[in-house]
Amino acid sequence: MGIAELWFTEKQTPDLAISTKIKRIYVQEKTEIQELAMVETEAFGNMLILDGIIMTTERDEFVYHEMMAHPALVTHPNPEQVLVVGGGDGGVIREILKHPKVKKATLVDIDGKVIEYSKKYLPTIACKLDDPRVEVLVKDGFLHIHESKNLYDVILADTTDPIGQAARLFTRGFYHGIYEALREDGLFVAQTEDPWFNAELIARIHRDVKDAFPIVRHFWANVPTYPTGMWTFTMGSKKYDPLEVDISKIPDLDTKYYTPQIHQAAFVLPKFVADIVKD
């Protein structure tokens, strides 16, 4: 950048910000859906930013993508048909395909530009989007969920934050739609924000998912580039309980965060988080 030192700053809340030094801006573009930036950072490698919010980085993406995929795919004994809502960067798809039982993984992202630029600038993340088992649809995920009945074994809601049109993907209507889109023993996982600044949201999600699914579980992982570094995930399941998985039977998935022991530990919530989702 020559003599100018360039930083990207995300206001994670009105009172809290994260800033990373930028080496290069690859893309800054208003797509039909959102503002998209792809930049190179010193601390985290290439970084995808949507509407000013860090979506994923080359350095820490493995945590989020592994934890979106593996707890769900290990809990379901036969995950043949898997749907990803959002996730146009392809990271969740890459992890899904580590499970040999998966016959088809469908990605539904509303913004084709996210897919296009991820292939170009996040090749280690988007690397499996052209796999023959993968179907990519550029389409509204909310709509796709409501058009799908009894189709999927596992649905993974890799959404942006509940702001603007993505707010629909954090509603009771969405979770009921997911219930209908799943087969009779299906399950889903959604990313559900941080518990430090979004306790009310998580409590509401807990109630709404519980309204639709007999089994509701929450787990968490450390993602440095997400607010507070503590990220939660919510699983709704019709039949299988992630806490009853025999972890001695989990295969080696070639991961950097997830392990069989992490499968258990991630569901252990610090007390203040457990209190948020207490029935």
Add this chain to the structure above:
Amino acid sequence: MGIAELWFTEKQTPDLAISTKIKRIYVQEKTEIQELAMVETEAFGNMLILDGIIMTTERDEFVYHEMMAHPALVTHPNPEQVLVVGGGDGGVIREILKHPKVKKATLVDIDGKVIEYSKKYLPTIACKLDDPRVEVLVKDGFLHIHESKNLYDVILADTTDPIGQAARLFTRGFYHGIYEALREDGLFVAQTEDPWFNAELIARIHRDVKDAFPIVRHFWANVPTYPTGMWTFTMGSKKYDPLEVDISKIPDLDTKYYTPQIHQAAFVLPKFVADIVKD
């Protein structure tokens, strides 16, 4: 602050920063030891900053202080004499005193100003510094460790980052000094930074502690105001293994993060962290 919006920014690495909006500056002072600031933030309440680095905040302090104290004090069956090196804010002392077997808790902080201003501006953290079981020494912790022989059941190294003179508190010599200062079945815990940007440091600490102690364990917790939100702790123990604690016997400690289940889960390291401390 009137019309000016004031932010405090900590450069957590040369390429990564956290910023919090400031409502009020209580103290900005060069003590004999370091630069000390006490400020009120929107996001985290009152905040202690030393040499430009966030030490603790009212909002998230419980995580760090509980995790410094309870895994150690639950692992030792009879922790009567406990030493805190650093920790002038008093948070670790407050947690220590939740254990009825503790007869005496000694705090050795090199900077009396940290203690003074914590009592004034962090009253919920420093609340137990005047307890009759507590001895407060304004003194170099490195020196105190090397003057102490066979004295303590548990030592908790609640230090600043390994920069400047605090670097001595992350050395082989310090860990050997701790070994000598502990009784024959003693154990210690030290805060040991984040694994994303300090992998080499943690690997070295692992080797150095292993050089002195037969049992070395690492655990972690989420602290939002520390870099990456993932904070590690290292335990060195002469006799007792934290992994062998019967968690059904852990009493209710009136905590907000630590629970008996967290006692186990915190020692489960994500794969990339386990790889750092692999023997």
